[in-house]
Amino acid sequence: MSAVLVVNSGSSSFKYQLIELEGEKTLASGLVERIGEETGATKHRNALTGDETSNDSEPIADHAAGFAAMLKAFEQHGPSFDEHPLLAVGHRVVHGGSEFDRATIVDDAVEEAIERLSALAPLHNPANLEGIRAAKEAFPDVAQVAVFDTAFHQTLTPAAYTYAIDDELAKKHQVRRYGFHGTSHKYVSQAAADFLDTPLAELKMIVLHIGNGASATAIEGGRSIETSMGLTPLEGLVMGTRSGDVDPAVVFHLHREAGLSFDEIETMLNKRSGLLGLTGNGDMRDVQDAASRGDQVAEAALAVYRHRMRHYVGAYAAQLGGLDAIVFTAGVGENNALLRRRTLLGLEFLGVTIDDDRNELASREARYISKEGAPVSVLVVPTDEELEIARQAAELV
Amino acid sequence: MSAVLVVNSGSSSFKYQLIELEGEKTLASGLVERIGEETGATKHRNALTGDETSNDSEPIADHAAGFAAMLKAFEQHGPSFDEHPLLAVGHRVVHGGSEFDRATIVDDAVEEAIERLSALAPLHNPANLEGIRAAKEAFPDVAQVAVFDTAFHQTLTPAAYTYAIDDELAKKHQVRRYGFHGTSHKYVSQAAADFLDTPLAELKMIVLHIGNGASATAIEGGRSIETSMGLTPLEGLVMGTRSGDVDPAVVFHLHREAGLSFDEIETMLNKRSGLLGLTGNGDMRDVQDAASRGDQVAEAALAVYRHRMRHYVGAYAAQLGGLDAIVFTAGVGENNALLRRRTLLGLEFLGVTIDDDRNELASREARYISKEGAPVSVLVVPTDEELEIARQAAELV
Ligand SMILES: Nc1ncnc2c1ncn2[C@@H]1O[C@H](COP(=O)(O)OP(=O)(O)O)[C@@H](O)[C@H]1O
Ligand SMILES: Nc1ncnc2c1ncn2[C@@H]1O[C@H](COP(=O)(O)OP(=O)(O)O)[C@@H](O)[C@H]1O
Numbered sequence: 175m176s177a178v179l180v181v182n183s184g185s186s187s188f189k190y191q192l193i194e195l196e197g198e199k200t201l202a203s204g205l206v207e208r209i210g211e212e213t214g215a216t217k218h219r220n221a222l223t224g225d226e227t228s229n230d231s232e233p234i235a236d237h238a239a240g241f242a243a244m245l246k247a248f249e250q251h252g253p254s255f256d257e258h259p260l261l262a263v264g265h266r267v268v269h270g271g272s273e274f275d276r277a278t279i280v281d282d283a284v285e286e287a288i289e290r291l292s293a294l295a296p297l298h299n300p301a302n303l304e305g306i307r308a309a310k311e312a313f314p315d316v317a318q319v320a321v322f323d324t325a326f327h328q329t330l331t332p333a334a335y336t337y338a339i340d341d342e343l344a345k346k347h348q349v350r351r352y353g354f355h356g357t358s359h360k361y362v363s364q365a366a367a368d369f370l371d372t373p374l375a376e377l378k379m380i381v382l383h384i385g386n387g388a389s390a391t392a393i394e395g396g397r398s399i400e401t402s403m404g405l406t407p408l409e410g411l412v413m414g415t416r417s418g419d420v421d422p423a424v425v426f427h428l429h430r431e432a433g434l435s436f437d438e439i440e441t442m443l444n445k446r447s448g449l450l451g452l453t454g455n456g457d458m459r460d461v462q463d464a465a466s467r468g469d470q471v472a473e474a475a476l477a478v479y480r481h482r483m484r485h486y487v488g489a490y491a492a493q494l495g496g497l498d499a500i501v502f503t504a505g506v507g508e509n510n511a512l513l514r515r516r517t518l519l520g521l522e523f524l525g526v527t528i529d530d531d532r533n534e535l536a537s538r539e540a541r542y543i544s545k546e547g548a549p550v551s552v553l554v555v556p557t558d559e560e561l562e563i564a565r566q567a568a569e570l571v
Numbered sequence: 572m573s574a575v576l577v578v579n580s581g582s583s584s585f586k587y588q589l590i591e592l593e594g595e596k597t598l599a600s601g602l603v604e605r606i607g608e609e610t611g612a613t614k615h616r617n618a619l620t621g622d623e624t625s626n627d628s629e630p631i632a633d634h635a636a637g638f639a640a641m642l643k644a645f646e647q648h649g650p651s652f653d654e655h656p657l658l659a660v661g662h663r664v665v666h667g668g669s670e671f672d673r674a675t676i677v678d679d680a681v682e683e684a685i686e687r688l689s690a691l692a693p694l695h696n697p698a699n700l701e702g703i704r705a706a707k708e709a710f711p712d713v714a715q716v717a718v719f720d721t722a723f724h725q726t727l728t729p730a731a732y733t734y735a736i737d738d739e740l741a742k743k744h745q746v747r748r749y750g751f752h753g754t755s756h757k758y759v760s761q762a763a764a765d766f767l768d769t770p771l772a773e774l775k776m777i778v779l780h781i782g783n784g785a786s787a788t789a790i791e792g793g794r795s796i797e798t799s800m801g802l803t804p805l806e807g808l809v810m811g812t813r814s815g816d817v818d819p820a821v822v823f824h825l826h827r828e829a830g831l832s833f834d835e836i837e838t839m840l841n842k843r844s845g846l847l848g849l850t851g852n853g854d855m856r857d858v859q860d861a862a863s864r865g866d867q868v869a870e871a872a873l874a875v876y877r878h879r880m881r882h883y884v885g886a887y888a889a890q891l892g893g894l895d896a897i898v899f900t901a902g903v904g905e906n907n908a909l910l911r912r913r914t915l916l917g918l919e920f921l922g923v924t925i926d927d928d929r930n931e932l933a934s935r936e937a938r939y940i941s942k943e944g945a946p947v948s949v950l951v952v953p954t955d956e957e958l959e960i961a962r963q964a965a966e967l968v
Contacts, residue, residue, distance in 0.1 A: 294824075332871055336849070338810075339814045339848050346829070347825060417735045417736045420736060421800075424802055425822045427691075427802060443819055446736075449735070477728075481731060485890065488887065489881075490885065492886075495918065520892035
């Protein structure tokens with residue numbers, strides 16, 4: 175039965191999943207790392223047999239060599255592409271700028287556009303392109319599909335995506351809010367509507383994608399109308415290592431007072447901020463554990479984290495003009511019950527409630543965590559970006 | 572009857588008002604400008620006689636000379652300090668850092684602190700100090716009182732004032748949210764409580780100070796619990812020439828793509844952004860007029876402006892855990908009825924309404940603009956920062 179290979183390519187690694195379309199089942203998954211280093215590393219899992227294999231002794235020169243290593247793993251450990259013919263390869267691409275409001279088959283013009291949009295995502299788009307080019311080489315007869323993190327948010331109105339800066343400069347350098355995590359927000363909002371058995375068109379919903387990266391999106395009738403990440407994924411919520419919102423003047427102040435350069439401040443805000451900056455540890459599990467043991471620094475960091483989430487919940491309820499559902503997803507959102515409860519404390523006036531028993535139930539399924547019959551449905555809905563990429567890729571071929 | 576002289580000193584100008592304490596009446600007001608230029612300019616108005624005078628032919632070397640010119644105007648045109656003995660001079664000081672949570676009599680230690688805090692307000696605090704020093708010279712026997720823009724917001728909890736950046740760097744360089752316009756927010760929240768005939772202690776309120784500069788503050792029981800300006804007045808709402816919130820990565824992007832320096836970007840965000848950046852005109856009256864005539868660019872800018880205000884209204888309702896009142900104040904907030912109405916459109920689910928007749932009534936008094944009996948009282952309350960400074964100064968002597 176036909177399948178889609180989903181590829182998420184970084185600069186020195188890529189992850190993949192083979193997903194069968196009927197039944198939406200993962201057939202295999204794997205990881206190729208340390209591309210270009212002295213020795214590379216691969217991991218492959220055949221989900222049908224449970225068979226896992228890894229290799230970290232051979233060098234992997236580039237993404238093409240990485241794809242060759244992946245193909246070898248499929249050959250040796252299965253499943254076989256003969257039994258599961260590839261319908262498409264679906265690629266996660268971070269930045270689609272204002273040009274892509276949906277997934278697209280990659281032709282030369284699209285490749286060129288992704289390259290051009292590297293100005294907006296200098297670390298990610300070039301790495302995504304490497305994956306696309308290697309996949310074209312490995313599967314020359316299969317359609318390559320680009321699925322953009324930004325595409326779902328192209329429905330934002332100018333009032334929502336415009337920064338109030340010098341207009342000429344903004345236009346010339348494409349400065350506006352784009353938003354990210356779009357594939358997840360789209361998948362989760364549809365899954366929430368399915369769970370609620372209500373057409374997406376009738377729902378006003380806030381999706382809180384809270385992982386290492388974190389973003390909030392206001393979704394009205396299935397369309398993204400506001401989202402907390404902006405020109406880049408730096409803006410918005412407090413994250414594992416990113417600051418989220420700060421007064422932009424912080425940059426000038428730190429330059430003047432601490433003598434830091436653009437690069438140093440950019441690195442600090444992206445890699446040494448967020449939970450990591452506040453506590454020395456960027457992993458929510460560790461910070462939550464520390465707070466539960468009474469660590470004051472960890473508890474203070476979580477208070478900042480929750481305060482910012484509450485800010486966005488209120489702001490987006492206002493932009494939606496009312497609220498039917500709040501949906502938690504991603505690593506933290508799906509797993510940290512205490513954070514969910516404490517974030518939503520005090521929002522009863524919006525109709526927001528938490529049922530402690532439901533909230534504390536560990537489960538991998540979509541579920542209610544609000545009280546029975548409450549005006550706002552609060553849900554946990556596991557995200558699945560790979561499945562969403564596979565669906566969108568399959569739709570195009 | 573005794574009076575307070577209120578001084579708001581900039582680097583090359585200062586404004587003053589003489590305010591009688593009993594009856595809280597302005598006795599005189601004036602302006603000294605172009606200090607240090609070839610010729611200075613003064614304006615003085617005796618509010619008791621209506622007598623106005625101005626002079627723009629003589630040079631004014633420094634703030635001390637400016638005070639001498641002011642004293643001469645008082646002598647020649649009244650009112651006389653003999654009839655209205657000065658109880659104190661109240662100085663607006665922009666930045667009180669984390670050290671001042673209220674107004675204070677200026678002694679050597681306070682002067683030193685204001686000077687030290689210039690790192691946080693390099694344009695404002697030194698200019699405020701010039702005013703204080705000139706006033707000490709002019710009125711050596713009168714108490715000088717510093718009233719800080721930041722003081723009212725010192726009640727913010729760490730969850731509200733902490734940016735999620737590298738903690739060590741933040742502490743070392745005093746990077747946190749301070750908030751500004753505090754004197755206005757305090758005055759207006761008290762005036763709103765008086766108007767509502769409800770103790771401030773019982774009210775959850777959002778004050779929208781919307782002038783050239785603009786900020787929103789969430790006030791619970793008379794205490795500021797959140798405010799939209801941050802380390803500096805750049806953050807938050809869209810303003811006349813300031814951007815308010817932007818992805819901090821905009822700074823790095825413009826450096827990389829447009830080759831702009833720190834100073835150029837800082838100047839752009841502070842002086843060439845906001846309404847000015849979006850429309851070419853930073854004055855709300857003009858932008859509103861243009862939009863009313865059908866100018867699409869002006870209308871689009873106002874949509875951004877309102878969208879951001881709605882964001883903060885929702886966010887702060889969430890932080891307050893409910894809402895009793897929304898209060899508009901300052902030049903735009905007091906005068907632009909259309910903006911008020913359109914900003915609050917869609918917030919009926921919060922209990923927020925606008926009564927068009929009340930809203931469109933031009934008046935200089937505190938008044939309702941919400942519908943009779945609505946759950947949230949929406950008010951217009953004129954601000955008076957000078958009077959608040961006079962009150963706080965008088966309280967200390
Ligand atoms: N059981 C758990 N309890 C609390 N946090 C968890 C749990 N499982 C995962 N997380 C947190 O989720 C985050 C990773 O989320 P994920 O969605 O995988 O992030 P991303 O895709 O952005 O890298 C980490 O901070 C991790 O600690
Ligand atoms: N009648 C009016 N209608 C609309 N806007 C007005 C009106 N009067 C004043 N404003 C606007 O108020 C702003 C100035 O407000 P103000 O509170 O004096 O600012 P600040 O004290 O921050 O300099 C200007 O943008 C001005 O156009």
